[in-house]
Amino acid sequence: MNKKKEPLLYAQGLKKTYTTGTVKTEVLKGADVEIHAGEFVTIMGHSGSGKSTLMHILGFLDAPDEGKYVFEGKDTSKFDDDQLAEIRNKKIGFVFQSFNLLPRTSALDNVRLPMIYAGVPEKEQIIKATKALESVGLGHRLNNLSNELSGGEQQRVAVARALVNNPSLILADEPTGNLDSASTKEMMKVFDELNKKGHTLVIVTHEDNVASHAHRTIEIHDGVCKRS
Amino acid sequence: MILKDELKLVFDLAVQGLKTNKGRTGLTVLGVVIGIATIVIVLSAGRGLEQFVFDQIDSFGGDTIEVEIKIPNVSDTEMVSAFVGGAEVTTLKLEDFEALKKLPNVDNYYAGVLGQFKSVYKNKSKTSTIFGVNAAFIDIDRDMKIAEGRFYTEREDKSQARVVVLGTEIKDDLFGNENAIGKTIKINQVSFKVIGIAEPRGNVFYFNFDEMIYTPLRTAQKQLLGIDHVLYGFVTLVDTDKTDETVQDINLLMSQRHDLPPNDINKYDFRTTSMKEAQEIIGTITFGMTLLVLAIAGISLLVGGVGIMNIMYLSVMERTREIGLRKSLGATNRVIKAQFLAESIVITAIGGVAGIVLGSIIVLLFDIGAKLQGFDFGMTVTLDAIVVGFASAIIFGILFGLYPARKAAELKPVDALRFE
Known part of the structure; x- marks a missing residue:
């Protein structure tokens, strides 16, 4: 890695505390992260270590209480709701552990959703969604409803949805957590290919075999990051 | 966007x-x-x-004034219970209406009495309402139409002719499909000749016109009821714009005829209602x-x-x-x-x-x-x-x-x- 090049994103001293009733839990206690374009990084840690919270902050789903987060050279702390929505739409692609597809909706329509919010014309939506689904090996499943697909297939639809707006960063939160080992292998093949094509990937996982595909792993322990 | x-x-x-x-x-x-x-x-x-x-x-006549009997000095609810209890007001006469007809804005009138009697034809009988009304009724009541035969005349009324016009239901009850015109029925043991059948009219204010028997007013008074008063009557107007004045004229004339103080409506033994008022x-x-x-x-x-x-x-x-x-x-x-x-x-x-x-x-x-x-x-x-x-x-x-x-x-x- 060329460390002198401007990173895609970097965060310093991220802190986050959750309050449940009167109990305060400090989840992040000053985490530092730096990700460069084209990297394939995994974030690992025990459950409760703050790895999901870190990913939510990196993906603009949540905001830190303290700390600096610079994305593509811009300090993000002053962004308003609409700017955040636009970043989530154009710059970030999410893959969730529980797939999060719209029920009773076709694979194609699920993949079209981010483009609908981006205001892409309908014809272009269909062409791009079809290509994205083909790239994850689901060219034959375009019109199947989400609930007619297997777990592995559903997650691949989710990956297609994540990459369809050509984001700067794809974030995946335990993407193989609900998959069997065969589906996991296929999923990792898809991620490897995406990275080879130049996509920046950050995957939260606690599985070593998933982490072994990455260039490097960020270990998060007790709310603080350790670089490996 | x-x-x-x-x-x-x-x-x-x-x-x-x-x-x-x-x-x-x-x-x-x-x-x-x-x-x-x-x-x-x-x-x-x-x-x-x-x-x-x-x-x-409107079917009773939008341009008419009703004059009906009333018990003096009592409230409406007391009056209803008094009538139900059998009270009678016998002061309203046909002659009153004859006098009202001479008022300048009054065109015509009909007056009526009601009774319940059993009618018999051959082996069939039926108790129904007998409506004694003078011949002008057919001209004044717009919804009263003759389907078959004819209505009775002023002359038949004056001569107390024993003729009847039947509502469609009572006709069916007594005659079925048989032709009724010219046949004789007995009402309260008195023979009447059927001269006409009314067109179906249905219920008006729960008053079923189709089970009614129409007979000349004087015939009903003398031969069935044995009375010389009427229950109510309607007068028609020449100029409906003068309805309010005509109501006053009627009240004045009626109170004179009945020896009542002209300005005390409570003491009246009659009540005057214009249909305009009723509509309001x-x-x-x-x-x-x-x-x-x-x-x-x-x-x-x-x-x-x-x-x-x-x-x-x-x-x-x-x-x-x-x-x-x-x-x-x-x-x-x-x-x-x-x-x-x-x-x-x-x-x-x-x-x-x-x-x-x-x-x-x-x-x-x-x-x-x-x-x-x-x-x-x-x-x-x-x-x-x-x-x-x-x-x-x-x-x-x-x-x-x-x-x-x-x-x-x-x-x-x-x-x-x-x-x-």
């Missing part, structure tokens, strides 16, 4: 959202349908009833009735509205994770809000249209049913019922869709995604 594209986007999202949740959408729509149908029915019924009452009064009173009553009915409609709408709000609320709760997902994919707060708002407008618009259709069908069926029972309500679905029904549907859609939609839009994406 151009506004038109955004509208299309929101509408597409809403339709997709509703399709995704078909079952719940159906239930919500049903709630709206029932609410709106109620409004349409209630409004149409109120309007129909008002028109019905007006028509009924009925108008006030039906207005009150319409208000009551609207209050009921309002309550049903409110109940329906709370139902809509509840379901919209539940829908947002249930779809919290979906909202989180949509936000994670780049939906702005405004688009989320607009989608939920559009969903609730689509639901209420569909429900509104279906409610108007259902309400109209029920109104139509009710009207047909009433006609079969002999009541011509002439109940129709009025334009204002449709407009009010549809407008309230949309207003409730916006009102009860807005709050949950805003709540959904303001959720933090991560909280929405974590929602269980």
Whole structure:
């Protein structure tokens, strides 16, 4: 890695505390992260270590209480709701552990959703969604409803949805957590290919075999990051 | 983004959202349908009833003044119980009406008496109302028409001819399919010749004209009832613009004839009512009735509205994770809000249209049913019922869709995604 090049994103001293009733839990206690374009990084840690919270902050789903987060050279702390929505739409692609597809909706329509919010014309939506689904090996499943697909297939639809707006960063939160080992292998093949094509990937996982595909792993322990 | 594209986007999202949740959408729509149908029915019924009452009064003659017997110095309710108890006022005479006819604005009159008697033809008998009225009745009462034969004449009245005109029901009861004209029936043991059959008329104020037997006034007075007074009469006017003056003229003349102080209406043994006055009173009553009915409609709408709000609320709760997902994919707060708002407008618009259709069908069926029972309500679905029904549907859609939609839009994406 060329460390002198401007990173895609970097965060310093991220802190986050959750309050449940009167109990305060400090989840992040000053985490530092730096990700460069084209990297394939995994974030690992025990459950409760703050790895999901870190990913939510990196993906603009949540905001830190303290700390600096610079994305593509811009300090993000002053962004308003609409700017955040636009970043989530154009710059970030999410893959969730529980797939999060719209029920009773076709694979194609699920993949079209981010483009609908981006205001892409309908014809272009269909062409791009079809290509994205083909790239994850689901060219034959375009019109199947989400609930007619297997777990592995559903997650691949989710990956297609994540990459369809050509984001700067794809974030995946335990993407193989609900998959069997065969589906996991296929999923990792898809991620490897995406990275080879130049996509920046950050995957939260606690599985070593998933982490072994990455260039490097960020270990998060007790709310603080350790670089490996 | 151009506004038109955004509208299309929101509408597409809403339709997709509703399709995704078909079952719940159906239930919500049903709630709206029932609410709106109620409004349409209630409004149409109120309007129909008002028109019905007006028509009924009009059928007695819109340009007439009624003069009827009254017990002096008692309230109306006391008077009703006195009449039920058998009290009689015998001071109103045919001669009074003859005198009234000479007033400048009075054109004509008819006066009547009523009695209940058993009529017999061969082995068939039937107790019914005998209406003794003079011959001018056929000219004055617009809804009285002869289907067969003829009505009696002034001469027959003066000579106390024993002739009758039968209502269609009493004709069927006594004669069946047999021709009745020229046949003789016995009323209270007295023989009468049937000279005519009236056209069916139905109920007017629960007064069934079709089971009535019409006979000349003097015949009824002398040969059946043994009296020389009348119960009431109607006078017709030359100029209906002078109704109020004519009422005063009648009161003056009648009080003179009956030796009563002319200015003390309480002491009168008669009562004068113009049909104009009656229409005004009925108008006030039906207005009150319409208000009551609207209050009921309002309550049903409110109940329906709370139902809509509840379901919209539940829908947002249930779809919290979906909202989180949509936000994670780049939906702005405004688009989320607009989608939920559009969903609730689509639901209420569909429900509104279906409610108007259902309400109209029920109104139509009710009207047909009433006609079969002999009541011509002439109940129709009025334009204002449709407009009010549809407008309230949309207003409730916006009102009860807005709050949950805003709540959904303001959720933090991560909280929405974590929602269980």
